[in-house]
Amino acid sequence: MPVIILVLSFFIWSFCFRGFLSGELALSSDAVSYYDHIKFFIESLSRGEFALWDPVWNSGVPNDFFLRRFCPYNPFYLVMIAFIKSGLPYKTAYLMFLAGYYWLGIVGFYLLARLIYRNPFFAVLATLLLLFSSLGTRLFDSFILLIFIPLVWFFYFLVRFFQKPDKGAMIGIVFATMILVTTYVPFYFITIVVSFLSCYGVLYYADVKTRWISLRDFMSKYKFFMMFCTFAVLIAFIPGVTFFFQAGEGQLALPLRNYEADTANIISVNTDIITNWGIEEDLAYSYAFNDLRQFKFAVLYVPITAIILFFIGWIAPLTRRTTFLFTWVAVLFLVFCHYSPVYYILYKWIFYFKYFRNLHFYLWIVMLPVFVLLVCDQLQCLFAVKKAKVNIVLLTVIHVGIIIYLIQSHGLITSIAAVILTWGMIMMFFLKKERPLETFWMFGIMTLAVIIQPLEVYHYLQKNSALASGGHIYDEPYQxxxxxxxxxxxxxxxxxxxxxxxxxxxxxxxxxxxxxxxxxxxxxxxxxxxxxxxxxxxxxxxxxxxxxxxxxxxxxxxxxxxxxxxxxxxxxxxxxxxxxxxxxxxxxxxxxxxxxxxxxxxxxxxxxxxxxxxxxxxxxxxxxxxxxxxxxxxxxxxxxxxxxxxxxSIWDYVLQYAILITFIICFALVLGLNRNSKKIC
Structure with a gap:
């Protein structure tokens, strides 16, 4: 049942975005630049050339800056090359790759949710809530998902390793880390992991010693394997470190980014630029589009079912896992909310805070997915309560109150339908003598409750988006x-x-x-x-x-x-x-x-x-x-x-191909060591 629902959901999602996936609707904002630079790299690589110089961009520039943005060593790009070699136009191959890569991230999120909840119903619910949020829309106006997808797999392998250490999970952690430190700015990933481990250490302090002992024993048992893993991670850091020092040599210019920054390195960013647009601005911007008929790119959105679960979750028992998820989101918000003093303190005392901006990315790549996990965790806690102790009337009042609000604010009809279906799902669970979590009807009502509103919202997104007109810069015969x-x-x-x-x-x-x-x-x-x-x-x-x-x-x-x-x-x-x-x-x-x-x-x-x-x-x-x-x-x-x-020099290219080969070897090990489906789930 979960597999069928997820596969059908992806086809439904693809149908909702058919205008973008067919190329009829235009890419927007940063997605245009990424389309161009990935095209330039992929077409050069397919001709046997690892492009370290871009002769098209501003009369020629070192290509390192663009390569650092999308991880040129990612083996999944070979799929795009295969599409092109088979005769597909680049744009079709690129859009197919984007959709498939996003689906890969969603599968990783499902597997992560399975590990957390140990129940397919809640794993499917969390996956659908994320799949039909506005996260997927960022494929067509941003590059955020190039960070999110390996990040999901990193946490899947990390949680799996925590639960049962094995070589498949470890090489998965290593491979995801390699992609993350070579995609855009690695400091997002570093900060996310540090915040996760810090919150985990505080709330699960009794487990820290156990986890450390299991890691130590694993490293002792597989010494040579761990030596290879360490080598692979270190070699993945080389391109970023090299570019960092090249950026400080004074031969390059990033005038819009480096304006009046505190350091001479061109990739440093002044706080005025960083705080010009952050988490708060993203939330305020999204609130301005509370009429979903005006929905467009960069508007934060989750299906209304998630909002309902968040409200009713407050009457559920509080568990340590719920506390952990809430605390993790709260810590990230406190740190990267530039209206609080915490960020400025970190900017002053932690060196790498000077080298990345776009603080609102945390809202999309961490806070949104963790919020989805949080509300599903709240529902699981509520469903664990004995039937006699559940206030059915209060649950009904919450749903009725939301419906009244939607009617007064002229909300979408599908929003009201989603509220009714969510109420029906919850009532079906509590009013049945046997709790039918894994029945066809329970899965069916849950799926309808989640996707019915996004179907209309995505319709308005396509309606409000521009048609594709003209070609891209790199569609010209620049070769x-x-x-x-x-x-x-x-x-x-x-x-x-x-x-x-x-x-x-x-x-x-x-x-x-x-x-x-x-x-x-x-x-x-x-x-x-x-x-x-x-x-x-x-x-x-x-x-x-x-x-x-x-x-x-x-x-x-x-x-x-x-x-x-x-x-x-x-x-x-x-x-x-x-x-x-x-x-x-x-x-x-x-x-x-x-x-x-x-x-x-x-x-x-x-x-x-x-x-x-x-x-x-x-x-x-x-x-x-x-x-x-x-x-x-x-x-x-x-x-x-x-x-x-x-x-x-020749050594520049030897290094690039050595790193690329290391990535391919690690990817092959990920596939080989995780071929057992029982290990994966």
Whole structure:
């Protein structure tokens, strides 16, 4: 019965979101950016290229920032690659992957609920309440679920290990941890785990010693296995740690995030930005949409059945587990409610609080699921009460009061129907001599009570959402080199330091017109030590295309020989392939160019300069110059030359593939060590 209900529920959920899953309705907000960057990475990986540089975004940026946001080592992306290889369009493959990945998280939540309640009825109830909440809507406007899904599995394996330690649970904990520390910002995960263990230690202090002894015995019994697990977790931290130090080197810019932050590292965030929108604002925003006919993205919503269970739960006996769940939510709310002083104290004294914002994420990835577990736990406690002690009249009054409120506030008809069905479910349990938790009728009424309101709510979401119009940036044929560039924006979220400098100090119209072409060829060079002293001169030269390249002298060998003789006033602009210049090969991490100029030249390639780029002319390594403030430049002798530009060292790619292989091995171990269904449940 539980399996049938869950499978049918997922089909119903998919039908409710058919407009988004078919691509008819548009993705919104952050979901657009994630669509683009995952597409860029997946398509590059399917061609055998682990993209560490993105030549499309703001004239080229290191791709590490985007890779850290969605865990490029997640083996589940291989499913998307298989879809694409089978001939499916990327958008279809991506949306199918999103739905399947969300379903995987829901299955994990069901298994977690089974471990907690030891009863399939309450596990199914909790799963349906979460599945038909607004959590699933965030697939199409955010990336929150990329954190939530491995987080659910982490806690499933953790609780399972607590109950009965085994290698399958341990490798599950390790694998989920690896995904979480390489997805977006690992500090969410760290804080959630610390808060969980702290609350558990206080309320279950008598069990802590027992848990520690069982862990110690397990580690002693499986030494080599634990050594591998430790290695796997440590290697998963390498990309994040590496990016943290790279972000402090001053070569990158995150102007919207790092504005007036307290540290020099670009990923640090000032409290003004952090507290601009938090848990309180999310709750207030959601309250403004209490008319569900106006329902839209980012509105916190749970089926009305959950609200009813929360109210009637107060007449149920209080258990330690209920207290724990409530305390955990309360602690997280107190810590991350920026109107309380607790957050500011932690921001001041705990270093990593300076490096993440979006405090309202805790509301979605922890508080909402734990609230669902809490109300189902309250119902289980109520159902455990002897029939004679249950106040049927009071339960009925609560339901009638909610119905009266809904009528007065012009609530949805389905909301009233859900209240009546919930009342019927509870009455059926208490008025029957045998308590029919696992009967067909009990499961059926419970399922209808949960899903009837969301069916209408999701209808209004689709009605209030925009139709998909036009393509995404990365739907363009970016894999092929284009001599002209049209993707130029004035405001950037992420870019290289010197590209941001150009946007900040050069006239945007002049800079934009200059950037429309990827190659400029000059006869003259002018050394500059301080860009600020030459801004007007550079600006004029770029505007008029004067035949001079401005070379920044920081760290460059000043003895390099530059040509000086030319009768041309203007630099040459390469607008297409010709006999003088051809692009032979173009990949995210490298480009190969062939030139044949009659005289010595300076070639400027309008792809952002970064120190990790290396230049080779005729297989001989040469010094790569920063030209025209923000771009790549190099000197070419007359005649035929083959130029190769490569990003990063071979060890950068060895490390990436080593981490990817480690993830795949761990995933295979998760499947192998958990193939026994009795262990899973």
């Amino acid at each position: 092929d080199f284009r001599y002209e560039n049209e993707l130029i924006t004035q405001r950037i979220h992420y870019g290289t330091k010197w590209y941001h400098y150009c946007l900040a100090y050069l006239d945007f119209d002049i800079f934009r017109n200059y950037l429309r072409n990827k190659f400029y060829v000059y006869d003259h060079a002018q050394w500059i030590q301080d860009e600020n002293d030459h801004l007007s001169e550079i600006e004029k030269a770029l505007k008029e295309n004067i035949n001079v390249a401005f070379i920044s002298s920081h760290g460059i060998n000043r003895s390099m020989d530059f040509p000086t003789a030319s009768y041309q006033r203007y630099g040459a602009v390469v607008t297409s392939e010709n006999q003088r210049l051809q692009v032979l090969e173009f990949k995210p991490n490298q480009i190969k160019i062939r030139t044949d100029f009659p005289t010595d030249k300076i070639l400027v390639y309008n792809d952002s300069y970064h120190p990790k780029w290396q230049a080779y002319v005729n297989d001989e390594k040469v010094e790569l110059m920063r030209a025209n403030i923000a771009f790549k430049g190099f000197w070419l002798r007359a005649g035929k030359n083959t130029i190769a530009l490569k990003y990063g």
